[in-house]
Amino acid sequence: MTNDMSYTTEEIAKLLKVSKLTVYDLIKKGDLPAYRVGKQMRVDASDLDAYKHKAKGIADSGLRPIPHAASAAAIQPPAPNKRMPQLVITGQDISLDLLAKHLEKHAPGIRPLRSYVGSLDSLISMYRGESDIVSTHLIDGDTGEYNLPYVRKLLGGFSYTVIHLLSRSAGFYVAQGNPLGLQAWEDLWRPGLRLVNREIGSGARVLLDEQLRLHDIDPRRLTGYEHTESNHLGVAGKVASGEADVGVGIEKAAHIVGGVDFVPLIQESYDLVMLNRPENRDWMETVKRILRSESFHQELSAIQGYDLSRTGQVLLET
Numbered sequence: 001m002t003n004d005m006s007y008t009t010e011e012i013a014k015l016l017k018v019s020k021l022t023v024y025d026l027i028k029k030g031d032l033p034a035y036r037v038g039k040q041m042r043v044d045a046s047d048l049d050a051y052k053h054k055a056k057g058i059a060d061s062g063l064r065p066i067p068h069a070a071s072a073a074a075i076q077p078p079a080p081n082k083r084m085p086q087l088v089i090t091g092q093d094i095s096l097d098l099l100a101k102h103l104e105k106h107a108p109g110i111r112p113l114r115s116y117v118g119s120l121d122s123l124i125s126m127y128r129g130e131s132d133i134v135s136t137h138l139i140d141g142d143t144g145e146y147n148l149p150y151v152r153k154l155l156g157g158f159s160y161t162v163i164h165l166l167s168r169s170a171g172f173y174v175a176q177g178n179p180l181g182l183q184a185w186e187d188l189w190r191p192g193l194r195l196v197n198r199e200i201g202s203g204a205r206v207l208l209d210e211q212l213r214l215h216d217i218d219p220r221r222l223t224g225y226e227h228t229e230s231n232h233l234g235v236a237g238k239v240a241s242g243e244a245d246v247g248v249g250i251e252k253a254a255h256i257v258g259g260v261d262f263v264p265l266i267q268e269s270y271d272l273v274m275l276n277r278p279e280n281r282d283w284m285e286t287v288k289r290i291l292r293s294e295s296f297h298q299e300l301s302a303i304q305g306y307d308l309s310r311t312g313q314v315l316l317e318t
Contacts, residue, residue, distance in 0.1 A: 005045035009034075012043055024088050024115050024130065026051070034113075041113060086111040087283065090122035091135030092231055093270065094252075095166060095306070098299050099133075102290045107283050116231075118202035123154045126273060132280070133287065135165065137203035137270045141210030146269035148316055159276040161284065162316040163291065164269060166300065167307035169251040170207060171265035173239040178261050182246055185211040185265065188222065195224035196235050196244035204232065207266070208248045236260050251305040267307070271315060288312060 012032070013020045024041075026032040033047045087103070087110055089096050100112035115122075115131060122134035140149040151162055174182050180193070188195070188211075198204040205228075212219050219225045224244055229235045232253035238244045240259035254262035272291075274284050290296050292312035300306055 006042040007045065007048065009041050009043070012048065015048070020115070022130070024113055027086060027113060085109065086113055087133060088113050088115050088125075088131040089133045089135075090115045090117050090125060090131045091119070092116050093135065094303065095270075095300055096135055098296065099165075099287070099290060102293075102296055103283070103286065106290060107286045110283055118199060118205070120150070120201040120203075120206065123150060123273065126275065127154055127158075132274065134273045135270060136273060137170075137268045138206050139203075139210055139266075139268065141214050147271045147273075151273055151316070155273070155275075159318050160316075161274050161276055161314060161318075163272050163274070163288065164310045164313045164315055165272050165291065166270050166311055167267050167309075168270060168305050169262075169264040169266070170204065170249065170268045171251070172263040173236045173247045173249055173254055173260050174263055175239060175242070175245065176259060176261050178263065180245060182263060186215050186217075188212070188246070189215070189217050193223065194243075194245045195222050195227070196238040196247040197225055197228045198232075198235060198248065199228045199230055203268070204235070204248045204250075207268070233257055252303065255304050276318070288314075 007015070009020055009023045009027075012023045016023070023032070027034045027041065027043075032043055032051050034041045034043045089100055089112055097114065100114055103110065103112045115125070117125065119136040119138045122131065122136055123138075125131040126134045136147045136150065138150045139146050143149065148162060151160065172182050174180065180190070181187075187193075197208065209219070211217075212222075227238075227244070229238065229247075232249035233256060235244075235247035235249045236253045236257040239247050240257050250268075251262050251264065254260050272287070274280060274287065276284075297308055297311065300308055300311070
């Protein structure tokens with residue numbers, strides 16, 4: 001490796017044969033120095049070499065084994081080299097990028113990092129101690145309630161705060177003019193309809209699966225159910241290109257992609273979860289102030305498809 005080389009978090013994960021969340025955790029704990037280039041985190045080759053040598057040295061000394069996958073974060077940084085505290089913010093919505101930007105400005109003692117994973121995986125990452133602020137939009141089909149049923153089940157042993165970020169419309173992406181006249185969840189049962197899906201663990205996938213269950217539609221009989229995209233833009237793009245007839249996602253992506261219409265079916269709650277720990281108290285208060293600030297609302301209001309009437313409202317605090 002040469003000193004002027006650098007790697008993305010995805011490249012580091014492949015080189016170390018660990019998950020990307022593990023890489024974020026190494027960065028967060030100060031084991032792996034990183035810096036931001038635009039919205040992307042990068043690690044210099046020399047710092048990666050130093051980390052590998054340190055990890056190998058610890059393993060050779062018999063103190064700890066070489067890390068594998070999620071256990072890689074077990075290695076602690078040397079005490080004299082304390083680095084700026086780092087917060088991992090999970091989720092894919094652009095509002096989270098704006099939140100990270102405001103945190104950089106109003107909490108100069110911390111460094112926000114972004115992890116672009118789905119809602120269920122976000123909560124699991126918090127349970128594992130791999131993230132600090134997680135976003136979620138998971139519906140419980142039986143009650144119609146968003147997020148809180150999942151938070152209670154997955155984080156039952158923790159003290160946490162759930163705070164509302166925004167509401168947004170979710171529904172169908174369809175071809176322009178909606179030539180098939182798709183208007184309701186039960187329309188997904190039509191023979192020959194080509195679906196494009198989201199990945200397991202995403203809020204849109206949970207929304208679709210819950211609606212299929214409630215309407216007694218067998219997903220195995222849906223053409224394209226196994227065809228997945230990793231974000232709303234990818235789903236809308238497949239419909240816009242004519243490769244699929246319908247997909248489930250949020251309204252904003254339809255406006256960004258173009259060439260596709262949107263059929264609103266539900267107003268979903270997009271919320272943030274943070275753990276109530278003494279060391280988190282200061283930055284959690286900063287997050288609450290940001291969410292309620294006029295400047296943050298002004299930036300979000302410029303984005304089509306957001307309802308900010310409850311932004312900053314604490315939904316649950318244990």
